[in-house]
Amino acid sequence: MSFMIETSARHIHLTQETLEKLFGEGYELTVRKPLSYPGQFASNERLTVVGPKKEMANVSILGPVRKMDQIELSATDARTLGIDAPVRESGDVKGSGAxxxxxxxxxxxLTEGVIIAKRHLHITEADAAEMGVKNGEIIKVACGGEGRKLIFDDVVVRVNKDAVTTMHIDTDESQAAGNPKVGEIVR
Structure with a gap:
């Protein structure tokens, strides 16, 4: 069974408190476009991320607001900015980059919050049962375009009843695989 692969470019998740410090008291994110994950959206708002070496302007903020601040970069972005960002699952920001x-x-x-997101497969309960995978399981996924086919290892499965079955990879990973749109589990 194949599934969609989406490339997740650099982006930011904010708490309401941080959002208000950056945009003003009572500020709310405005929706630019919905994302494939239900309830999530790309906002019209943008920020500049500053590291020890450089800064990146116009980085997208995803909504809605969250319980913790998190900046997701590719390894190339982190290196360019001079930020020591670990590969982590979303939400695991303790001791991460500043x-x-x-x-x-x-x-x-921010003293922490910058990560390189671990590649992952969001999957519905029904699709997980059909594919024989469980939440938290580590799988391999085959994908790639002509001359750029590869197998991603260390893909974490995230089962959710509200999910859309979609694998998320960052821009570095996408480029290495020729910008794949479809993948399938390799046994």
Whole structure:
């Protein structure tokens, strides 16, 4: 059974508190476009991420707001900015990379929160049962275009009843595989 693969470019998740420090009291994110994961969206708002070496302007913020701040970069982005960002699952930010965020109304120094997102497969309960995988399992996924086929190892499975069955990889991984759109589990 094959499934869709999406490339997840650099982006930011914010708490309401941090959002207000950067955009002003009572500020709310505005929807630019919905994402494939139900309830998630790319916002119109952008920030500058500042590291020890460089800064990156116009980095997208995803909504809705979360319980913790998290900046997801590719390894190339992190290296360019000079940030020591570990490969982690989303939400696992303890002891991760630090950066400064600059918005139109303020700046915030984060002592942690910058990660390189571990590649993962969001999957519905029904599809997980059909494919014979369980939440938290580590799988291999074959994908890739002409001359760029490869097998991604260390793909974490995230079963969720509200999910859309979709694998997420970052821009470095996508480029290595020729920007794949479809993958399938390798046994």
């Amino acid at each position: 950066c400064k965020l600059v918005g139109p109304k303020g700046e915030v120094e």
